[in-house]
Amino acid sequence: MQSVSINNLTFDEYLSQQEIATIVAQVAERINADYAGREPLFICVLNGAFMYASDLFKLITLPAEITFVRLKSYEGTATTGKVNMLIPLQTSVKDRDVIIIEDIVDTGTTLKHLKAYLMDRNPKCVKICTLLDKPSRRVADIKADYIGFEIDNLFVVGYGLDYDQKYRNLPYVSYLEG
Ligand code: IMP
Numbered sequence: 001m002q003s004v005s006i007n008n009l010t011f012d013e014y015l016s017q018q019e020i021a022t023i024v025a026q027v028a029e030r031i032n033a034d035y036a037g038r039e040p041l042f043i044c045v046l047n048g049a050f051m052y053a054s055d056l057f058k059l060i061t062l063p064a065e066i067t068f069v070r071l072k073s074y075e076g077t078a079t080t081g082k083v084n085m086l087i088p089l090q091t092s093v094k095d096r097d098v099i100i101i102e103d104i105v106d107t108g109t110t111l112k113h114l115k116a117y118l119m120d121r122n123p124k125c126v127k128i129c130t131l132l133d134k135p136s137r138r139v140a141d142i143k144a145d146y147i148g149f150e151i152d153n154l155f156v157v158g159y160g161l162d163y164d165q166k167y168r169n170l171p172y173v174s175y176l177e178g
Helices: 017-034 050-058 109-119
Strands: 003-006 009-012 041-046 065-075 078-087 097-105 125-133 146-150
Touching (some): 017 146, 041 050, 050 097
Parallel strands (some): 097 125
Antiparallel strands (some): 065 078
């Protein structure tokens, strides 16, 4: 098992690079099959999903597009319940097959907000693709269509996920001991 020390904190592997790579390839294969003959528009939710989106998008063999929004609902390890769009959507979703790429679905507040925002703009359909899902924390009525790993109620960092903007650079998913 790998571990990395940053600021005197030790991060052990929770999901290894190999486990992540295997799941990313499986999800890409499913999307390639499900969207055959279509030209989906991926929306990567910044900041947390940038690493997952990058690895996943490389394995998409469709004539796909990718665009980005930046949403913020967390301060430290706590959700604020409010969702701010810090970087707005700059691509039209009208009549498009949209696939949202998210790092983690926790309470579901962020995705509920984003999905409603997109549905108001007349897409053909909107699906959610998340690396991680924490179903035990769900508050909003939201379900992902493509889930990499279902995880316990742990605060995880690495592979794009942060704690106060740090630890996104860990190449695997680790958890912060409380
Ligand atoms: P939700 O709105 O509660 O579903 O939270 C979604 C966002 O909160 C995610 O996109 C993450 O940015 C952040 N988040 C939720 N849980 C974690 C975690 O365990 N580690 C890091 N960020 C998290």
